[in-house]
Amino acid sequence: MTSFSPGFRGRARPLADRLPPGQYPTEAFPVLSTGPTPHVPTAAWDLTVTTEHGETRRWTWDGMMELPQQDTVQDLHCVTRWSRFDTRWRGVPLDVFLEDLETAAEHVVVESHGGYTTNLPLADLLGGRAWIAHTYDGHPLAPEHGGPARLLVPHLYLWKSAKWVRALRLTTTNEPGFWESVGYHDYGDPWREQRTWGD
Amino acid sequence: MADTSDHLDGNCLAGPLSEILALEPTTAWWRCPQCARSGPLAGLHVYGPEPGLTARCPGCAYIALRLVRQGEHVWLTVGGGTGAFRFRVTP
Numbered sequence: 061m062t063s064f065s066p067g068f069r070g071r072a073r074p075l076a077d078r079l080p081p082g083q084y085p086t087e088a089f090p091v092l093s094t095g096p097t098p099h100v101p102t103a104a105w106d107l108t109v110t111t112e113h114g115e116t117r118r119w120t121w122d123g124m125m126e127l128p129q130q131d132t133v134q135d136l137h138c139v140t141r142w143s144r145f146d147t148r149w150r151g152v153p154l155d156v157f158l159e160d161l162e163t164a165a166e167h168v169v170v171e172s173h174g175g176y177t178t179n180l181p182l183a184d185l186l187g188g189r190a191w192i193a194h195t196y197d198g199h200p201l202a203p204e205h206g207g208p209a210r211l212l213v214p215h216l217y218l219w220k221s222a223k224w225v226r227a228l229r230l231t232t233t234n235e236p237g238f239w240e241s242v243g244y245h246d247y248g249d250p251w252r253e254q255r256t257w258g259d
Numbered sequence: 260m261a262d263t264s265d266h267l268d269g270n271c272l273a274g275p276l277s278e279i280l281a282l283e284p285t286t287a288w289w290r291c292p293q294c295a296r297s298g299p300l301a302g303l304h305v306y307g308p309e310p311g312l313t314a315r316c317p318g319c320a321y322i323a324l325r326l327v328r329q330g331e332h333v334w335l336t337v338g339g340g341t342g343a344f345r346f347r348v349t350p
């Protein structure tokens with residue numbers, strides 16, 4: 061089952077309206093790294109979602125691929141000031157993983173292979189605005205871009221779209237992640253230029 | 260650049276660390292709490308520079324320090340945990 065997300069609406073807008081303040085457009089897809097690139101075989105890949113009560117859901121790679129898939133075209137905005145328009149992804153909306161979860165948590169810590177973490181509000185993963193993405197431009201997502209699967213939350217700066225995602229931990233308190241704990245913004249809205257802690 | 264196997268060596272930390280440390284930092288000795296390897300800061304594997312510098316053990320990739328420069332501030336964590344020190348530096 062495939063659907064197409066409403067994200068492609070944005071393509072009708074002029075490019076100038078799609079560039080957040082302080083950004084420049086690029087055709088490149090720069091890779092920013094915080095460590096060695098993890099190489100995770102799909103056979104060993106899984107995704108867990110854990111609530112504040114310790115309830116855990118788990119999907120294997122094959123299990124994820126049996127979920128409803130969605131194609132989406134998105135603009136990406138990196139805090140290092142580049143923006144890339146019309147990137148094409150395929151993945152599973154987070155709504156599918158988080159459906160009917162028994163939780164009062166308002167925050168999520170995303171955990172990745174290699175130790176990277178990022179925090180964001182649970183609400184920002186819902187409503188068809190976030191995906192577990194495994195395909196980029198028609199090809200399996202390359203390890204340097206976060207493959208086999210990464211989080212994709214294009215309405216926030218790209219550091220929130222954690223590469224090599226392996227777990228989502230729902231929390232009742234806000235726990236700063238890898239970059240958020242060294243001066244980057246807890247939320248990271250590119251349209252409000254929420255780059256650093258004080259913004 | 261930008262390939263993920265790419266990293267710099269710890270000598271690139273000399274500039275940003277000397278803004279907040281009075282002593283020459285690259286000869287400082289560091290012992291990894293995870294694999295017990297030891298050596299000078301200059302031998303660390305450094306990833307970045309954007310959005311920040313992450314210095315790791317050359318043996319096991321454990322984080323030795325992280326450093327982010329934002330305007331007049333330098334944020335520094337020592338070790339793999341969170342809890343950063345923020346220094347004000349004069350530009």
Ligand SMILES: [Zn+2]
Nearest residue numbers: 291294316319
């Ligand atoms: Zn080590």
